[in-house]
Amino acid sequence: YRETITRTVKYVEYTHKKQTGGAGQYAKVAIDVEPLPRGAGYEFVDKIVGGVIDQPFRPSVDKGIRSRMEMGILAGYPIVDVRVSLVDGKTHPVDSKDIAFQIAGREAFKLAFEKAGPILLEPIVDLRVTVPEKNTGDVMGDISSRRGKISGIEPEGRYQTIVAKVPEAEIQNYSQALRSLTQGRGFYTKSFSHYEPVPAELAKKIIEMSKKEIVEAQE
Structure with a gap:
């Protein structure tokens, strides 16, 4: 699975401030986030005007965002197809450090992501199933029941090849099902096609399960 956003959110701010006995940490950032087309990946755009964030700290913001994207936010899956623009911020002459801007970038991105209509994406595969003609109807019915x-x-002589797109999650252990539907005479090939939004009800279940697993892993 993957996670992404569905709408643009402007000017989300986060300030990281840590004051300990010695030197403190300080970083303030403001970002815009917007969805990109499927498969576009991630873009970081530096739109800082003037010196509100010193040049050396800007890549730190990007680094913090990337680390958060790898961890996921909705259900712990990598985040894809997002453009983040760094639009504003503030540097402290003494307390600003690389780590402070990484943390500020990471937290600002989390806030923005949650406001930007986050959704879960699932891998869809191209499926080609070759079966005896008499089994075509049963196999097609089975593919449809798998959200295909x-x-x-x-047509291929006395056989027919059914061409379909199916969510990968729905064809785990497909060999077994196909064997029983065709008395062992059917075969199939599959290859990755693209990612698509998971239906809302199913997404809810996946997110709940993932959060439960994360909590259990931490105990």
Whole structure:
């Protein structure tokens, strides 16, 4: 699975301030986030005007955002297809450090992500299933029950190849099902196609399960 956003959010601020006995830590950042097309990945844009954030600290913000994206926010899956623009911030002459800007970037991104209509994406595969003609109807019914979308049928003598796109999660242990539907005479190939939003009800279950696993792992 992957996580992404569905809408643009402007000017989300976060200030990281830590005062200990000796030197403190200080960083303030403001970012915009916007969704990118599927497969576009991640873009970081430095839109700082003037010297509100010193040049050496700007890559630190990017680094903090990347670390948060790898961890995920919704359900612990990597975040994809997002553009983040660094638009404002503040540096302290003494207390600003690389780590402070990493933390500020990370936390600002978490806040922005939560406001930007986050969704879960699932991998969709191209599935080609070749079966005896008499089993075509049963196999097509089974593919549909797995949230599959059938795009065509190609006749091959007494066999037919069903072409479909199916969520990868729905075809775990597919060999077994196909064997029983075709008395062992069907075979299939699959290859990754793209990512698509998970239906809301299912996403809710996946997110709840993932959060439970994360909590259990921490205990």
